[in-house]
Each structure stands twice: as structure tokens, then as C-alpha cells.
Amino acid sequence: MSKLRPRTAIFSLAYDPFVGGAEIAVREIVRRLPGSDFVILTRRFDNGWPPIEFSDNYSVVRLGRGRSDGNYYGGFFRKISYIFSAYRWAARAHATDPFTAVWAVMASYAGIAALFFKLRHPEVPLLLTLQEGDSEIHILSRVGIFYPLWKLIFKKADYVQAISNFLADFARRHGARCPVEVVPNGVDLESYELSAVKSKGNSFNVVTTSRLVTKNAVDTLIKSAEYIDSHVNYLIYGSGPDHDRLAGLANAVSGKNPNATVRFLGHVSPDDIPEVLGAAQVFVRASRSEGLGNSFLEAMAAGVPVIGTRVGGIPDFLIDEETGLFVEVDNPKDLAEKILSLKNDPALRERLSHNGKKLVKEKYSWDNIAFRMENIFKKLCV
Numbered sequence: 377m378s379k380l381r382p383r384t385a386i387f388s389l390a391y392d393p394f395v396g397g398a399e400i401a402v403r404e405i406v407r408r409l410p411g412s413d414f415v416i417l418t419r420r421f422d423n424g425w426p427p428i429e430f431s432d433n434y435s436v437v438r439l440g441r442g443r444s445d446g447n448y449y450g451g452f453f454r455k456i457s458y459i460f461s462a463y464r465w466a467a468r469a470h471a472t473d474p475f476t477a478v479w480a481v482m483a484s485y486a487g488i489a490a491l492f493f494k495l496r497h498p499e500v501p502l503l504l505t506l507q508e509g510d511s512e513i514h515i516l517s518r519v520g521i522f523y524p525l526w527k528l529i530f531k532k533a534d535y536v537q538a539i540s541n542f543l544a545d546f547a548r549r550h551g552a553r554c555p556v557e558v559v560p561n562g563v564d565l566e567s568y569e570l571s572a573v574k575s576k577g578n579s580f581n582v583v584t585t586s587r588l589v590t591k592n593a594v595d596t597l598i599k600s601a602e603y604i605d606s607h608v609n610y611l612i613y614g615s616g617p618d619h620d621r622l623a624g625l626a627n628a629v630s631g632k633n634p635n636a637t638v639r640f641l642g643h644v645s646p647d648d649i650p651e652v653l654g655a656a657q658v659f660v661r662a663s664r665s666e667g668l669g670n671s672f673l674e675a676m677a678a679g680v681p682v683i684g685t686r687v688g689g690i691p692d693f694l695i696d697e698e699t700g701l702f703v704e705v706d707n708p709k710d711l712a713e714k715i716l717s718l719k720n721d722p723a724l725r726e727r728l729s730h731n732g733k734k735l736v737k738e739k740y741s742w743d744n745i746a747f748r749m750e751n752i753f754k755k756l757c758v
Contacts, residue, residue: 382412382757385466385493386479387486389458391418391436393425397670398481398507400646401539401561401745406434408746412753415469417462417489419454437465455485462489467496476757479503480529487529494532501756504533504552506543507561509688510591511665527551535756537749539668540689559749560692561670562742567650568677580719581609583656583680585649585671588616593685595622596662596708601629601636603712608636608719613652615643653678657725658718662703662711666690672700673740676732681725683714693740697724699732 386406391399406414414434420427423442428435439461440454466478466489478500480490487504494502508515519526530536530551538544539560547556586592594612601610612622619640626638644652653659659675659682666688673693675682682700684690694700701718704710718725 382476384414384477384479385475386414386416387462387490388416388418388481389485391416394421397561402481404742405746405749409750417465419458459485459489463492466493475500477501477503477753481505482507483529491529491532501534502532503756504529504536506538506547507667509667512546535752537752540692542688543667559745560668560740562740562745563673563677563736565677565737565741579609580657581611581655582658582660582715583611584660585613585644586661588614588618588622591665593662593664595625596706596711597660598622598626598629598638599708600711601638602633603709604633604636606635610636610638611641613641613644649674650678653680656680658715663687664705673736677736679729679733681718681728693735699735700728
């Protein structure tokens, strides 16, 4: 790699082929910055994944031996080992081909690895990206006695990029003294322009694409089915540790109300989400916490009206009765009323669909996000 080109080490505990919102963001941004080189340091969770891959302007280095049991998240000690192996790999690489910046994806294991590098090489600017979706209480409970070390990630960062105003304030509360800028995640607009036509006939499909965990409040969505007075299909896409509990709840609710059908349709890959949303009349996630809420933006890009809560980063894009509808947290009856209001008011659905799609096109394209991230790197490396 040329010494004249910017070269950034990216610390990200997970990456392709194990992807969530943060990993997709890294992939979409680096692909759109061909004038820079990137080395993505991630954990090799599966021994079937190649230890190193090369692309046009980036390489992916997967650290560790991996396993064959499909446990991609891994245990605590495997994540701890990532911190030290990622730091050591970056330090060795920097000695022969220096990095012009380091980029930590979230203030967690990757953030600590980047912090160690920063402490050893204070002259190399550190960019911290905040993508956290859990509540602040939950995050701090996990940090526990390591809070002083965790806080040091914020204090040593030279620039913080947060995907929402909520996370920008979070960074300032926990020690960030550098510039903090809100640059959200984006949406692949072309994929949604080509998405499937919405289902015909009398079906009314309420869709959620959510990991089945407490913060995403899929239980609130299921409980709302008890209050539905006309036929609605609840289509739940996603997997996670709460599946069995939620399936039991769905069986109990369906037995009480024949108007509602609840179906669990399993994990859906990011590439298939446009097709899934093409069959939706409404998208719902009654979140208990949310860093931003990429699933909402994807639904809006597909022209699907959305229902969400006033938590985390959701108010950045959801304006009540303009780009979506707000619902109270943990209030299934209120959620049922909002679903029925959309079912019974096609004009409202059309207005929310139009406004939501317009907003995403104007503010959440990956090309626009990558341009803003490129400007951040320029500021760091002057």
C-alpha cells in the first residue's frame, strides 16, 4: 500500500459474514472511500471463515482460531483475547507501514483494543463510532468495575461519530472532550427501489425485523394482537434467545383472539429485507432502547409506514403523524390502536409512506454518509 494514501486500522469485534448494523456501516463506508486504505481487525468466530481477505481498498484480518459450533458471539474470554490480539497485530503492522488513523467501532471490546493502541501511539488520531443500541443502564451494568477504563476510551478519542443525537449526548456524559458529530447509518436506496410490490387482496401485514431480545420489545407487539378487532397478520422476522418465550406468548394470545395471526419466520439476511418489507403494510418495533433504529429507516425506504417509541435515536427521524406514529413503551393496547388506525385510514398510510421515503432519500443514503465520514477522516489527518 502506498505511503501517500491514508491508511486506517479499524477495530471491530464482528464483521462479515456475521453482520449487524455497525458492521454493515463499516462495509458500506469503506467501499465508498477508494482513496483510502483500511485494515479491518475482527474476531474469527468460525473456523470456516478465512483468516485474511483482500479487496480493492481494504483487507479483513480475522484473529483467533475460530470454532465450528456456530456460536458466533463467543464467550467472554474469547472477546477478551480479541482485545490483545487486535492491539498486538495493529502495533506490529504500524511499525512497518504506519497507520494514519485508528477507528474503533463501538466503546466495547473493539474500543478497548483501539484505546491500547492509542496509549502506545498517542500521535495517531483515534475515531470512535458509537452504534450502541442497549439502554444506558444496561451498558453501565455490563461495564461495572471497569468503568474508569471504559471512560478512558471517550477521553482519549480525537473525534466521536455517533449515529444519533441520543448517543452523541451519551458520549459527552461519559467523558468525550473532543468534537462529537452525529452521522447516522444509511440505507441502500437502490435495493428498496427494486423491492417487491406490496401484497394484494385483503391481507394486512404487520412486519417486524428484529433480533428476539428484550430491548426490541417483540413481546409488546405480540400482546397487542389481543386487542385487534379485525384480521391482521403479524409477521415476525428474526432470531434470538427469546424465541421460545415469545412463541409461547404468541400461542397464548392467538388462542384468545382469532382475528390475529402471529407467525415466526426466522432470521432474514440483509439482502432479503427489501423483499420482506415489500409485503408489509406496517412496520413495528416498540423498542425499549435503540441507538438509532436502522430497521425503521429500511422500512421507510421501502415506503412502509412505521410505528416506534420515543426512545434513543428514534426521534431523530420519526415525527409523529408525519414520518410515522409514536407508541408508548410497554403499552400493547396503545400499539393495537395505532395499528388499527393505519389499517382503517389509507390516506394516513399513504402520507406516512410518502414522507418517510422522502426523508430517507434526502438524509440517509450511504453515498451521503460516506461523504460525511470522509470529511471526518480529513479533519483527523490534517
